[in-house]
Structures are given as structure tokens and as C-alpha cells.
Amino acid sequence: MAPAVMEETEINIRARSPEAIANVVQELDRIKAVKEDFLVPAHNIQFSVVDDSVVADVKLSDGAWVPPVRYELSRTAHTGIAAKFDVSARYARRMRAEAPDLLATNLNYWASRDNRRFLVRTLDGKVRAFLSDRYRIVDTSLLFYNGYEKIKAMEGSIIGLDLTEDSFYMRMTIGGWEEKIDRAKVLTRELSRSPDHGNLFDGADDKGGIKYSPVDAHIKTLDGQHENMALREVGYRDDTLVPFLVIRNSETGLGSVGVEGGCMRPYCLNCAIVGEQFLKAHLGPRHDYNGILSNATVNAENEALFGSVRDIITATLDRDKFKTLVQQFGTADSLKLANPTAAVERVVDEYDLSPDIKQSIYNELISEGDDTVFGLVQAVTATARDFTSPDAAIALERIGGQLLERAPQLVEIRR
Numbered sequence: 001m002a003p004a005v006m007e008e009t010e011i012n013i014r015a016r017s018p019e020a021i022a023n024v025v026q027e028l029d030r031i032k033a034v035k036e037d038f039l040v041p042a043h044n045i046q047f048s049v050v051d052d053s054v055v056a057d058v059k060l061s062d063g064a065w066v067p068p069v070r071y072e073l074s075r076t077a078h079t080g081i082a083a084k085f086d087v088s089a090r091y092a093r094r095m096r097a098e099a100p101d102l103l104a105t106n107l108n109y110w111a112s113r114d115n116r117r118f119l120v121r122t123l124d125g126k127v128r129a130f131l132s133d134r135y136r137i138v139d140t141s142l143l144f145y146n147g148y149e150k151i152k153a154m155e156g157s158i159i160g161l162d163l164t165e166d167s168f169y170m171r172m173t174i175g176g177w178e179e180k181i182d183r184a185k186v187l188t189r190e191l192s193r194s195p196d197h198g199n200l201f202d203g204a205d206d207k208g209g210i211k212y213s214p215v216d217a218h219i220k221t222l223d224g225q226h227e228n229m230a231l232r233e234v235g236y237r238d239d240t241l242v243p244f245l246v247i248r249n250s251e252t253g254l255g256s257v258g259v260e261g262g263c264m265r266p267y268c269l270n271c272a273i274v275g276e277q278f279l280k281a282h283l284g285p286r287h288d289y290n291g292i293l294s295n296a297t298v299n300a301e302n303e304a305l306f307g308s309v310r311d312i313i314t315a316t317l318d319r320d321k322f323k324t325l326v327q328q329f330g331t332a333d334s335l336k337l338a339n340p341t342a343a344v345e346r347v348v349d350e351y352d353l354s355p356d357i358k359q360s361i362y363n364e365l366i367s368e369g370d371d372t373v374f375g376l377v378q379a380v381t382a383t384a385r386d387f388t389s390p391d392a393a394i395a396l397e398r399i400g401g402q403l404l405e406r407a408p409q410l411v412e413i414r415r
Contacts, residue, residue, distance in 0.1 A: 119132065157172065180239065259313060274401035338411075364383055373408065
């Protein structure tokens with residue numbers, strides 16, 4: 001399995017409040033207004049070095065240089081350029097860090113001898129992506145408004161927007177579809193202890209050297225007492241799930257347009273992505289002209305796709321399917337982990353997770369004191385909820401959804 005943790009980017013926005021969400025929407029609108037995209041032959045791109053960094057000049061078919069001359073190159077653009085000119089990614093990274101003049105010389109050599117055309121995507125004086133001339137641009141701002149209108153018509157709401165340099169995630173839910181989880185037991189679980197199985201992590205320090213701290217992010221201490229323990233008991237007794245939907249996009253070639261469904265647990269705001277995905281690659285017919293790619297062209301190319309996205313939202317938010325999913329969570333609550341420590345280790349190994357994520361899953365499982373498959377899923381999705389990287393958070397939410405079905409075969413269940 002691919003690791004869940006992606007490399008951090010310069011922009012990591014996880015907007016959850018109405019004000020923060022509105023700010024992201026304004027940024028999407030701004031990007032749409034100021035971005036520029038060019039279809040140019042490879043030999044119309046020239047590379048040089050400024051202040052020890054490789055920069056690019058882009059020339060249009062009429063011989064005019066595109067202002068501003070000398071675009072900076074994003075990390076994603078560097079990767080795309082190296083791939084298109086068949087330069088080893090590892091060697092390109094080394095040249096970028098240690099010998100930028102050598103990198104510029106290499107790129108100019110191959111670009112001058114390449115007959116292909118490329119899509120050069122620019123924003124705020126920087127080349128943000130270097131792509132095939134068959135790459136279909138899907139405008140994130142338009143995708144947002146289409147998703148918003150559809151979910152509003154279904155009486156749903158937006159609960160979050162995630163934005164990085166390369167990715168966008170739109171999180172939505174329908175609050176009127178709450179379904180109560182059929183919990184196997186209704187109780188207040190003690191911190192760090194399973195009600196009938198002793199210490200939840202007996203022998204934890206003997207398995208991987210994990211040191212845990214029984215800190216519960218959901219319980220506040222007031223004068224030595226857990227002030228909301230009673231609320232927690234009500235939370236378990238009235239535990240519900242609501243439908244959860246994610247629409248995603250990348251404007252730099254690092255992912256398809258996608259729609260994924262799952263559920264959110266209002267008690268803790270954990271989200272799990274479950275089931276199939278709708279994916280649409282950014283691939284279309286080869287553009288038959290050179291120069292600036294207009295917004296009108298992009299909008300026309302997107303019209304049919306947005307219709308498909310709206311249809312997929314309707315199909316994904318199916319009430320009967322959601323009720324079946326809630327029943328799965330009820331079943332997961334009845335499946336006791338034979339060894340919670342070993343179960344976490346197995347999940348970490350299976351999905352190639354980092355030590356930091358491993359520690360967080362341990363802490364969350366201990367915090368809740370829930371030694372069931374339900375508890376394991378919640379520990380993974382709680383880690384996702386608090387993660388700073390949107391890409392990593394989504395990957396963990398997918399893992400949480402997969403564990404709902406895979407855990408009984410992946411980890412040992414106490415019979």
C-alpha cells in the first residue's frame with residue numbers, strides 16, 4: 001500500500017469555520033481570475049538561473065515573450081519538466097540543489113530538440129505545472145460552485161474546504177439524514193482501560209518501544225474532574241452518523257477529478273471514506289492551436305464533466321446505502337480486538353504509515369478506551385481529523401473506511 005503521509009507543501013489550508021471557508025472560496029475566485037495557461041512548443045521555453053534558482057521564459061508563437069519574463073518554477077513544475085524531458089527525477093533534484101546551471105543547460109538542450117507542445121500553467125509569476133497538450137483543465141472554482149449548488153438543492157451543507165498548491169478537497173454532508181449506530185454496549189469507557197479486558201495496551205512498551213500518553217483530546221479537566229464525562233456517556237448512547245461526501249481536484253496534474261462518499265460522526269467530527277470512487281482523468285483531445293488558453297475554452301470543455309459530477313453526487317448520496325453503512329459500523333462495534341497493540345502495528349505495517357502517525361493512532365485508541373474494530377477505525381480517522389496536510393488526512397480517512405471491511409481479515413478478533 002502507498003504511504004498515507006504526503007510531503008508537506010507551502011500551502012496547507014484546512015478551512016472549517018464559515019469565515020475560513022469563505023476565504024478559500026475568495027482565493028479560488030482569485031486564482032481563476034489571474035491564472036494564465038499557455039500552449040507552446042518545447043523550443044519556445046528557455047531556462048536560465050537567477051539567484052541560484054532555475055527559472056523559465058515562455059515565448060508565444062508570434063515571438064513575443066510572455067510577461068513576466070523568467071517565471072519561477074514550483075516543485076511540481078520541476079518534477080513535470082524532468083519527466084517530460086526524460087531526465088532522472090533523482091538527478092534533477094540533485095542538480096536543482098547543487099548545480100542549477102547544469103540543470104538549466106540540460107533542460108535547454110532537450111527542449112530545443114523536442115518537437116512536442118506543452119501546457120504551461122502559471123500563477124502569480126510562477127510556473128505551477130508543466131503538462132501534456134492533452135491535459136484537460138478542470139477549473140476548481142467552477143467545480144466548487146457546481147458541487148455547492150447540487151448539495152444545497154439536497155439540503156446539505158459544506159463542512160470544510162482543503163487547499164494546497166496541488167490539491168483541492170470540498171467536504172459536504174447532509175445533516176437531515178442522521179442514523180443512530182446500533183452499539184453493542186452503551187457505557188462510558190475509562191481512559192486507557194477496556195471495561196472487561198484489563199489495560200487496553202498491556203505490554204505496549206514491549207512491542208515497538210511505543211510510549212503513550214493517556215491524554216484525551218475530547219475531555220477537559222476541571223478541578224480534577226472530567227467535566228464532560230456525562231456528555232460523553234450521552235454521546236455514546238445517542239451515537240449517530242451522517243453522510244459525508246468529498247469532491248477533489250488538482251490543477252497541476254497530481255490527481256483526477258473525484259467524488260467519494262462515506263460518513264461523519266458528529267460526536268467527534270471524524271470522517272471515513274468508504275466504497276468506490278468516481279474518478280475522471282484530466283485527459284482530452286489534443287489542443288490544435290498555440291498560445292493563451294482562454295477561460296471560455298476551459299469552461300466549454302468542463303460543461304459535460306460538471307454534469308457528470310452532479311449526477312455522481314446524487315448516486316453517491318443514496319439513503320438506503322447509507323443505512324447499510326451505518327449497520328456496518330454497528331457490527332464493527334461488536335468485534336473485539338484480541339490485541340489492540342498488535343492491531344495498530346498491523347495497520348501501520350499494511351499501509352506503510354509513519355512513526356508519528358503510529359503514535360497518534362495509539363494515543364487516540366487509548367484515549368477512547370475502545371478495544372473494538374469500531375475503536376480502531378475511529379483512532380485512524382481521529383488522526384486524520386487533526387492532521388495538518390489535507391492530502392495525508394484524506395489518505396487516512398480512506399484507510400479508516402477500508403478498515404471497516406478489511407479489519408476482521410487484517411487483525412485478530414477475540415472470539
